[in-house]
Amino acid sequence: MPMPHRTQQQVIKRRLVGKDGAERIRELRAILGELPGYRNGPYADLRKWVEGEIEAARTRKRVVNRDSIAVRREGAAQIALVGPPNAGKSSLLQALSAIQIRTGDYAFTTTRPVAATTRLGGVLVQLVEIPGLIAGAAADRGGGRALLGVLRNADAILWCHACDRPVEELETIRAEVAAAGIDVPGILAATKSDEAPPPDHPELPVVPVSVLDDASVERLRDELWALTGLVRVYLRDGGDPVALEPPVTVLDVADSIHHSLRERCTGARVWGPSARFDGQQVGRRHELVDGDTVEVLDR
Numbered sequence: 173m174p175m176p177h178r179t180q181q182q183v184i185k186r187r188l189v190g191k192d193g194a195e196r197i198r199e200l201r202a203i204l205g206e207l208p209g210y211r212n213g214p215y216a217d218l219r220k221w222v223e224g225e226i227e228a229a230r231t232r233k234r235v236v237n238r239d240s241i242a243v244r245r246e247g248a249a250q251i252a253l254v255g256p257p258n259a260g261k262s263s264l265l266q267a268l269s270a271i272q273i274r275t276g277d278y279a280f281t282t283t284r285p286v287a288a289t290t291r292l293g294g295v296l297v298q299l300v301e302i303p304g305l306i307a308g309a310a311a312d313r314g315g316g317r318a319l320l321g322v323l324r325n326a327d328a329i330l331w332c333h334a335c336d337r338p339v340e341e342l343e344t345i346r347a348e349v350a351a352a353g354i355d356v357p358g359i360l361a362a363t364k365s366d367e368a369p370p371p372d373h374p375e376l377p378v379v380p381v382s383v384l385d386d387a388s389v390e391r392l393r394d395e396l397w398a399l400t401g402l403v404r405v406y407l408r409d410g411g412d413p414v415a416l417e418p419p420v421t422v423l424d425v426a427d428s429i430h431h432s433l434r435e436r437c438t439g440a441r442v443w444g445p446s447a448r449f450d451g452q453q454v455g456r457r458h459e460l461v462d463g464d465t466v467e468v469l470d471r
């Protein structure tokens with residue numbers, strides 16, 4: 173009597189333990205050869221799963237064999253999404269941006285960094301999913317060095333961790349990132365908040381989020397903006413805001429519009445959090461805060 177396919181999958185997984193790269197692909201091919209070739213039913217599913225594993229092993233091999241992976245920076249800031257496999261990183265990336273990417277129920281669906289831009293209050297920010305960071309990554313396990321190299325360039329980290337998983341899974345990865353000497357600001361997205369209550373974290377601010385709940389994704393967007401540490405200043409005549417490193421003065425905004433405006437600038441009218449009243453007239457050195465709207469005055 174043939175083994176039930178669930179048991180068979182366990183047996184296959186056991187045969188794969190400790191096998192990586194070419195060795196893993198060889199073993200998977202051999203397994204594929206042994207499986208009955210049904211086009212439907214549990215065996216067809218099992219074949220599809222094995223084929224998926226071959227594809228994942230191939231991609232991982234390509235990643236592992238590269239010393240560094242380049243991600244071209246775009247936007248005002250770069251935020252990396254980091255967490256265990258299946259934490260919902262790809263799903264979040266997709267929910268926050270317009271791209272279509274594969275998400276999956278099994279580990280390592282995404283096998284190389286995937287970048288996408290998103291708008292946070294009108295400012296373009298780049299998000300980069302860093303997949304496949306595992307215990308030993310800092311010692312280059314699983315191609316960890318190249319992945320950490322990408323992470324090193326990020327301005328901040330959105331740690332991703334599923335509410336229904338033990339928090340140790342995240343801490344393992346945080347330890348690798350720390351061991352690599354990467355120390356950037358971060359917050360914790362407690363993902364799949366529709367499935368379990370969010371955990372507390374001793375160090376990171378926790379933002380519960382579910383891709384099934386748009387309001388939670390919008391709240392995360394606000395937290396991500398705060399995480400960049402940048403200041404958005406809107407211009408009175410409309411258009412996208414400028415995003416600048418604080419402290420931001422009227423002169424900095426004038427300069428960002430046009431260098432020559434810096435010289436001619438005499439001050440500004442301000443609406444928003446840094447103004448005592450709407451349209452308050454301020455000097456060139458007035459410090460602006462996130463969410464201000466200004467009209468630069470010149471000679």
Ligand SMILES: Nc1nc2c(ncn2[C@@H]2O[C@H](COP(=O)(O)OP(=O)(O)O)[C@@H](O)[C@H]2O)c(=O)[nH]1
Binds near residue numbers: 275281364365
């Ligand atoms: N219930 C629920 N499932 C989710 C949520 N986000 C992701 N998932 C599921 O979790 C699995 C792993 O997601 P994925 O984005 O591929 O995780 P990644 O490995 O971290 O990129 C997929 O089956 C997703 O559909 C969520 O907010 N709620």
Ligand SMILES: [Mg+2]
Binds near residue numbers: 301303
């Ligand atoms: Mg993924």
